[in-house]
Amino acid sequence: MKSILLQKQWSWLLSGLMLGISFLLAVVLVKPIGVSTQYAILDGIIWDQVQPGLVTENVENKSGYGSSNAYLNEGGGKYAEAIAKPLNYGLVFILAMIAGGFIARVMQRRGQPELYAPSMVSAELNSMRLKRLQRVFVGGFLALLGARLAGGCTSGHMMSGMMQTSLSGFLFAAAAFAVAIPMALHLYGREE
Amino acid sequence: MQIALAILLGFLFGFTLQKSGAANPVKIIDMLRFRDLHLVKAILFGIGFAMIGLFVLLHFGVLNVASHLSVKSAYTGVVVGGVLLGAGWGMAGFCPGTGLVGLGAGRRDAWVFLLGGLLGAFLYTLIYGWIKGSFLFASIGGKSTLAVTGNDAFPALFPQISGLILGCGIGVGFILVSLFLPLLKKRRVQTGVEERVTQERTGYTPVG
Numbered sequence: 395m396k397s398i399l400l401q402k403q404w405s406w407l408l409s410g411l412m413l414g415i416s417f418l419l420a421v422v423l424v425k426p427i428g429v430s431t432q433y434a435i436l437d438g439i440i441w442d443q444v445q446p447g448l449v450t451e452n453v454e455n456k457s458g459y460g461s462s463n464a465y466l467n468e469g470g471g472k473y474a475e476a477i478a479k480p481l482n483y484g485l486v487f488i489l490a491m492i493a494g495g496f497i498a499r500v501m502q503r504r505g506q507p508e509l510y511a512p513s514m515v516s517a518e519l520n521s522m523r524l525k526r527l528q529r530v531f532v533g534g535f536l537a538l539l540g541a542r543l544a545g546g547c548t549s550g551h552m553m554s555g556m557m558q559t560s561l562s563g564f565l566f567a568a569a570a571f572a573v574a575i576p577m578a579l580h581l582y583g584r585e586e
Numbered sequence: 587m588q589i590a591l592a593i594l595l596g597f598l599f600g601f602t603l604q605k606s607g608a609a610n611p612v613k614i615i616d617m618l619r620f621r622d623l624h625l626v627k628a629i630l631f632g633i634g635f636a637m638i639g640l641f642v643l644l645h646f647g648v649l650n651v652a653s654h655l656s657v658k659s660a661y662t663g664v665v666v667g668g669v670l671l672g673a674g675w676g677m678a679g680f681c682p683g684t685g686l687v688g689l690g691a692g693r694r695d696a697w698v699f700l701l702g703g704l705l706g707a708f709l710y711t712l713i714y715g716w717i718k719g720s721f722l723f724a725s726i727g728g729k730s731t732l733a734v735t736g737n738d739a740f741p742a743l744f745p746q747i748s749g750l751i752l753g754c755g756i757g758v759g760f761i762l763v764s765l766f767l768p769l770l771k772k773r774r775v776q777t778g779v780e781e782r783v784t785q786e787r788t789g790y791t792p793v794g
Contacts, residue, residue, distance in 0.1 A: 401605065406624045409606030410631025410764060416599045418636040422649055424591050426656050427599060429683040433707035441708075464715030483588050487596035488686055494600025495609055495690030516612040519679060522694060530611075530695045533678025534685065534702025535709075537671045541682055542710035543722065544667025545658050548681040551668070553629070555658055557636040559732040559753060561743065562660035569668025570675065577676030578618035 611679025641753025
């Protein structure tokens with residue numbers, strides 16, 4: 395048990411099992427896991443600080459909150475409510491995810507040898523050079539623009555969606571992989 | 587109570603993403619380049635496992651799970667959005683969730699991903715009012731599932747087949763694919779920690 399918690403990298407089988415348990419437990423206890431909505435909520439929280447009155451109480455909406463922005467007013471004002479009351483399930487969930495990544499990294503056994511000799515591509519991906527920063531910035535922009543348009547991301551559509559056998563999850567996964575694979579091959583090549 | 591569960595489930599998910607290597611862009615890019623299928627195997631196994639567990643629970647009607655389901659609608663924007671996300675994913679090696687976990691794990695590039703992501707989501711928030719009547723929101727199937735879930739809000743595409751059998755059948759299919767896909771460990775390990783490498787792939791036999 396202890397060594398599992400300290401390992402730098404789990405085997406694929408343990409990784410898969412733990413991913414499956416995480417997604418199943420979330421549905422059983424609360425609701426399917428989703429992440430990308432919280433980027434829009436974070437934006438809204440910042441925007442509401444800069445421009446007070448973006449989110450207001452609105453009795454016509456189911457949530458009791460509304461916004462002058464069409465998107466934040468969607469879904470009975472549920473996004474507006476999350477912005478007005480930031481200490482909600484979705485936002486706390488992603489903060490706990492960040493903490494989970496932090497603790498996993500801190501607990502990692504020190505001095506564990508690297509499994510592979512680093513390649514050109516891994517050196518590039520791990521660098522903070524301008525090319526890497528440009529790609530990670532544009533990548534983040536496209537990923538979240540796409541996730542908001544689709545109404546979910548890799549977690550919400552692909553994992554949570556497909557586990558419920560939802561049509562949208564399968565369509566999303568097919569579209570995402572159909573573009574991500576040629577993109578990665580084009581930018582990083584087939585070799586080292 | 588909800589907040590306590592958010593902390594518990596979020597922590598478990600973040601911890602798992604970090605330990606599985608999903609928050610490492612090198613692993614993601616190597617998966618997409620067919621060099622290291624560790625993550626594909628893990629993802630397929632995870633979906634299959636969760637699917638079987640879910641449809642067994644749904645079948646026996648325990649814990650009121652059917653009411654917790656949340657099936658997203660299928661419309662053209664799901665495919666267009668999937669294309670955009672795929673492009674960003676293959677470029678950065680992060681997706682929205684793993685970027686946050688990478689940030690927690692101390693990857694400095696994840697901050698840049700977060701900044702780009704916040705701007706991308708903000709642009710969508712601004713343009714939504716203009717595009718919401720467009721073809722991007724034409725339905726291509728609505729909130730449907732393949733297997734019967736028992737939640738009437740989500741119609742099944744195969745209502746004549748038992749949800750237990752179809753759900754578990756697809757789940758078993760995912761797990762079988764995950765088991766049979768090769769791991770494709772590539773470069774020879776210098777430390778000798780993992781030796782499951784190339785001999786049988788290259789078929790090279792040293793002479794003498």
